[in-house]
Amino acid sequence: MTPSRCEEFRTRLWRWRRSPLRRTSDVVEAWLLLAAWTLGVLGGAAAGTVAAAAADRGFEEDRSARRQVVAVLLGRVREAAPTHADVGDNAGATVRWTTPDGRPRTGRAAVPAHTPEGTRVPVWITSRGDLVPRPPDRSDALLRSSLIGAGAAMAVGGTVWGSARAVRALLDRRRMRQWALEWERADPRWGGRTA
Numbered sequence: 001m002t003p004s005r006c007e008e009f010r011t012r013l014w015r016w017r018r019s020p021l022r023r024t025s026d027v028v029e030a031w032l033l034l035a036a037w038t039l040g041v042l043g044g045a046a047a048g049t050v051a052a053a054a055a056d057r058g059f060e061e062d063r064s065a066r067r068q069v070v071a072v073l074l075g076r077v078r079e080a081a082p083t084h085a086d087v088g089d090n091a092g093a094t095v096r097w098t099t100p101d102g103r104p105r106t107g108r109a110a111v112p113a114h115t116p117e118g119t120r121v122p123v124w125i126t127s128r129g130d131l132v133p134r135p136p137d138r139s140d141a142l143l144r145s146s147l148i149g150a151g152a153a154m155a156v157g158g159t160v161w162g163s164a165r166a167v168r169a170l171l172d173r174r175r176m177r178q179w180a181l182e183w184e185r186a187d188p189r190w191g192g193r194t195a
Helices: 003-012 024-065 138-186
Strands: 067-073 090-098 104-112 120-125
Touching (some): 024 138, 090 120, 104 120
Antiparallel strands (some): 067 090
């Protein structure tokens, strides 16, 4: 470390050194900042890991609960607004498929636009035979669970750090009141007048 960096580092640690100018609130603030950094980093990392693992388990259960079957398109697909499941060149169309217990069902699914009637298209169903959107593949699920974990980590870290900032603001307000009282006591001794 350069000499100026060492001096800067030592200056930042003034709350931890003994000094006649150090107040109790300075020591409280030092411990508060240390606890906030520790809880923010470790708590955020733990919350992110737990949230990512839970999301990954949820995506895996979702993938295993759905299965792909072949459905028959009941009408020609025209240009239409995309369904909630897909965007781009897909459009909503009526299809017929067979449930796992052998019953035929019909419903709306996202299929490529301009597909002719009678075309066999893949659709996803639940174990009861209900039509559902295609589940995210493994890489997409991993990305989503990572983003959920990162969001949880930032939320926990931000909450801890925001709470520490609020407590620090209260400590600053208390110090300002103490300084005002001490100044009122000291001012008459120097020839000043208090209002």
